[in-house]
Amino acid sequence: MSLVGLPLILLTWALAIGAVAATVRGWRLAGRWRMPVRIVGLVVVEALVVAGAGLIVNRQDSFYPSWQALGGAASVVTVPSTSAGRLDGTLDSHAAVTWSPPEAAAWHLAAAPQLIAPSDYAATPARTFPVILVLTTTTEAAEIRPAAGALTVALAPTADTTVAALADLSGRLARDARVTDRLVILADGPWASLAAGWPGRPPVIAGHTAADFERATRDLPAPLAAPEELPS
Structure with a gap:
């Protein structure tokens, strides 16, 4: 699954929504499991929301275009390549x-x-x-x-x-x-x-x-x- 692909973003947000639902469901558990469930639920929801937002930003700006780049196994381009303008051949001096x-x-x-x-x-x-x-x-x-x-x-x-x-x-x-x-x-x-x-x-x-x-x-x-x- 691509690091900048839409499926990964949708999966992450689906998991975040599922984590929210599970946390709400388990919020009123009785006994000694109440606090651990609440803490784990909140941490998981926060992590998934942050990951989902980060994936959206990464998809737009391509900070890490691949899993290899995220792991440091490949070089990361910080600025995308620029397409030449149609007048680039004449815009070469101070002349109007x-x-x-x-x-x-x-x-x-x-x-x-x-x-x-x-x-x-x-x-x-x-x-x-x-x-x-x-x-x-x-x-x-x-x-x-x-x-x-x-x-x-x-x-x-x-x-x-x-x-x-x-x-x-x-x-x-x-x-x-x-x-x-x-x-x-x-x-x-x-x-x-x-x-x-x-x-x-x-x-x-x-x-x-x-x-x-x-x-x-x-x-x-x-x-x-x-x-x-x-x-x-």
């Missing part, structure tokens, strides 16, 4: 790259979005990067600055641009570039309300001066490290 996904027409932007990758984007293909999203009246190169450790995305909204229209932007970006779902928004005054309604309520900074970019970079998490192997 025009981003034209098919869905962009529904975003009602004044110009095509622009992407600027950090300087180490091409050199670290196993990393994913957080995002600095710039909402501005223009996506001219002078208005966009590269950010250390983050992918910069510049959008020029219009009066017809809504949060609902941009709901699929993060998913489309993750398809084309190696990014995480963590972001900070830099917004011109006219687009503050658009930024405030962004899903997940990310941090919003008014303006996009050099100081604003530095502040956004400080607020972002560091890019994920390349996969590392723990000693067996």
Whole structure:
């Protein structure tokens, strides 16, 4: 039975439910067995609940992908491998790259979005990067600055641009570039309300001066490290 498989998780939780039922049933036993039954029942229930929760977390993050890894007989990958983005071949410098996904027409932007990758984007293909999203009246190169450790995305909204229209932007970006779902928004005054309604309520900074970019970079998490192997 796989350590990250659903059958093991279901079995563990079924045993936990059974242990709860057995403990409740034996709770009112008379005589000298009352306290031992209660103590053993509570310990078993707690152990199974903790094990069940741990198995769910392990299934999601693959800390121990196999029984061999759990026993220390194999190396454990701490970060899953990263798939290449479709624009990885062009996101290799500080130069702005025009981003034209098919869905962009529904975003009602004044110009095509622009992407600027950090300087180490091409050199670290196993990393994913957080995002600095710039909402501005223009996506001219002078208005966009590269950010250390983050992918910069510049959008020029219009009066017809809504949060609902941009709901699929993060998913489309993750398809084309190696990014995480963590972001900070830099917004011109006219687009503050658009930024405030962004899903997940990310941090919003008014303006996009050099100081604003530095502040956004400080607020972002560091890019994920390349996969590392723990000693067996």
